Amino acid sequence: MKIQMTYNKTKKSHNMINKKQSQLSKKAILRLLTFVIMGAFFLTTSFQEVQAKETITPPKHKWDFKGPFGVFKREQLQRGFQVYKEVCSVCHGLNLLRYDKLAALGFSKAEIKAIAGDYAIPGPLNDDGEPTMVKATPGDYFAKPYPNKQAGRAANNGAFPPDLSLITKARVNGHDYLQALLTGYEHAPDDFGLMDGMYYNTYFSGQQIAMPPPLTDNQVEYVDGTKATVEQMSKDVVTFLAWAAEPEMEQRRNLGIKVIIFLLFFTFLMRTLMRRTWRKIKEKK
Numbered sequence: 001m002k003i004q005m006t007y008n009k010t011k012k013s014h015n016m017i018n019k020k021q022s023q024l025s026k027k028a029i030l031r032l033l034t035f036v037i038m039g040a041f042f043l044t045t046s047f048q049e050v051q052a053k054e055t056i057t058p059p060k061h062k063w064d065f066k067g068p069f070g071v072f073k074r075e076q077l078q079r080g081f082q083v084y085k086e087v088c089s090v091c092h093g094l095n096l097l098r099y100d101k102l103a104a105l106g107f108s109k110a111e112i113k114a115i116a117g118d119y120a121i122p123g124p125l126n127d128d129g130e131p132t133m134v135k136a137t138p139g140d141y142f143a144k145p146y147p148n149k150q151a152g153r154a155a156n157n158g159a160f161p162p163d164l165s166l167i168t169k170a171r172v173n174g175h176d177y178l179q180a181l182l183t184g185y186e187h188a189p190d191d192f193g194l195m196d197g198m199y200y201n202t203y204f205s206g207q208q209i210a211m212p213p214p215l216t217d218n219q220v221e222y223v224d225g226t227k228a229t230v231e232q233m234s235k236d237v238v239t240f241l242a243w244a245a246e247p248e249m250e251q252r253r254n255l256g257i258k259v260i261i262f263l264l265f266f267t268f269l270m271r272t273l274m275r276r277t278w279r280k281i282k283e284k285k
């Protein structure tokens, strides 16, 4: 009997200890959870703050080439190409584009030959074994402005001007970002600490960029009489770069629309056929 009682007692105290322990561990888990949630909240907000400080979301623009029925306007592409050729090509390459692709912009073969001829590309070695430069031909890719990255960096305060072939795709909100970047140069605030040879641009990450403001009003003279404001030139060059990144976009989209029209027609045809067949079967019954 005594033994039984002590057994019950110990059992009871065991239960109490277990209860206490589980209450304790519940409290500990709760505390840990609160701690983790607060930590995560603090981390994400401070990370967002850092991100917000690093880059500003560029304002949205209406681009004619966007959306399911978007098209590249030939005149705008030609204007954009003019800006690239006369301004940006001094520092930026377009290595993935061939001169003969410019036919899509409405240039004739002779015009493309003349455009390519304005550029020099590395040719064969001469009899003394030294490298030579030759005129580019329509079948060549766009000439690089610098023979190598080091030369590009040396000419641009240590920063290499990136190739622009895919730049609209390589940046988040590429088209809007480029438009904002090209028009986003400002005077740096007094306390900013702008480094030598750098320029203040709110849209570039870190707000200082090695690219000098590339556009000023009336920098190019458009043949179609369009006023060459900074806003206009940057819209045109961004449109041209968007085309350069995806020259087959229009054909692809046209094919898509044709496929959808065909599928609609096919559905209609099948429905009519099915109705006819069932009508005949019902009539026979």
Ligand code: HEC
Binding pocket: 083, 084, 087, 088, 089, 090, 091, 092, 156, 159, 160, 161, 162, 167, 171, 178, 181, 182, 208, 209, 210, 211, 212, 214, 215, 237
């Ligand atoms: C004098 C040389 C020069 C000219 C002209 C120039 N750029 Fe640049 N560009 C640079 C340099 C240098 C950088 C790299 C900047 C850096 O990393 O700080 C750059 C960077 C860029 C970038 C990349 C920005 C990023 O997010 O990394 C774009 C886009 C660009 N330039 C577009 C253009 C366009 C479009 C034109 C013509 C309207 C142009 N640039 C004219 C030198 C130039």
